[in-house]
Amino acid sequence: MHYTxxxxxxxxxxxxxxxxxxxxxxxxxxxxxxxxKRTVVALFEAEINAVAHxxxxxxxxxxxxxxxxxxxxxxxxxxxxxxxxxxxxWSTASAKVREMGYGAGMGLPNIKKNSxxxxxxxxxxxxxxxxxxxxxx
Amino acid sequence: xxxxxxxKLVDGEIVGAPVDETYEVKKAFASDLMxxxxxxxMDDTVLITGLCNNQTMRTSEMADLRVVLIGRDKQPxxxxxxxxxxxxxxxxxxxxxxxxxxxxxxxxxxxPLY
Ligand SMILES: Nc1ncnc2c1ncn2[C@@H]1O[C@H](COP(=O)(O)OP(=O)(O)OP(=O)(O)O)[C@@H](O)[C@H]1O
Ligand SMILES: [Mg+2]
Numbered sequence: 641m642h643y644t645x646x647x648x649x650x651x652x653x654x655x656x657x658x659x660x661x662x663x664x665x666x667x668x669x670x671x672x673x674x675x676x677k678r679t680v681v682a683l684f685e686a687e688i689n690a691v692a693h694x695x696x697x698x699x700x701x702x703x704x705x706x707x708x709x710x711x712x713x714x715x716x717x718x719x720x721x722x723x724x725x726x727x728x729x730w731s732t733a734s735a736k737v738r739e740m741g742y743g744a745g746m747g748l749p750n751i752k753k754n755s756x757x758x759x760x761x762x763x764x765x766x767x768x769x770x771x772x773x774x775x776x777x
Numbered sequence: 778x779x780x781x782x783x784x785k786l787v788d789g790e791i792v793g794a795p796v797d798e799t800y801e802v803k804k805a806f807a808s809d810l811m812x813x814x815x816x817x818x819m820d821d822t823v824l825i826t827g828l829c830n831n832q833t834m835r836t837s838e839m840a841d842l843r844v845v846l847i848g849r850d851k852q853p854x855x856x857x858x859x860x861x862x863x864x865x866x867x868x869x870x871x872x873x874x875x876x877x878x879x880x881x882x883x884x885x886x887x888x889p890l891y
């Protein structure tokens with residue numbers, strides 16, 4: 641099964657809608673709760689990052705019997721120093737983003753912890769693509 | 778501790794999804810930082826927060842939270858209440874500060890998450 645969603649820049653009213661929709665789908669498919677939780681936490685963090693730090697983008701989710709592959713691709717500033725960005729506590733979140741409850745610098749580490757495979761392709765001035773895989777078996 | 782007992786202890790008002798009378802809350806976690814909330818297992822846990830917006834509900838939904846206690850007299854708007862109902866999350870809103878809410882619930886026997 642394949643699902644596609646759009647992410648809008650700076651739209652914190654709707655941010656998280658895609659992850660919420662994926663959560664419902666996984667529940668309907670009868671995926672076990674522990675795998676649902678780590679899948680949607682990883683996806684949600686990536687979705688919020690695309691809203692908060694980039695200029696929006698797309699989410700593609702593929703689900704089959706053995707794994708869930710999620711690709712969050714944004715147009716945005718890119719991440720100049722990925723090692724730094726992966727560290728717990730590192731954040732460049734704006735005041736507006738902090739007001740929404742984000743900016744702890746925990747999102748990328750959370751994604752790493754919750755997914756089985758994580759690939760981040762990023763280019764300064766172009767954008768960032770985060771590919772996360774969760775194995776169901 | 779039942780959801781209604783918590784509401785009574787903090788002089789709170791219940792909004793959002795209807796209370797599940799069978800749900801037993803055992804632990805509490807206080808945070809305004811949503812990515813911190815997503816780091817932990819929130820089974821049988823009430824989130825105590827002063828952050829009152831759509832993202833509080835989205836994060837709670839992802840974290841599998843069922844009860845959120847909102848302090849400092851913050852008022853959830855219609856949009857947020859709708860999200861709470863969709864995600865089956867009961868909101869207790871209280872005038873008390875986060876420190877006071879935490880103290881009351883700790884004294885009443887809720888366990889810290891860690
Ligand atoms: N899609 C992205 N585009 C550009 N920069 C990003 C992107 N994702 C992350 N970053 C950069 O990496 C930093 C760390 O991201 P991370 O998700 O770990 O923390 P955060 O988003 O700042 O806070 P939190 O996720 O805890 O709310 C961000 O502050 C930002 O500088
Ligand atoms: Mg983040």
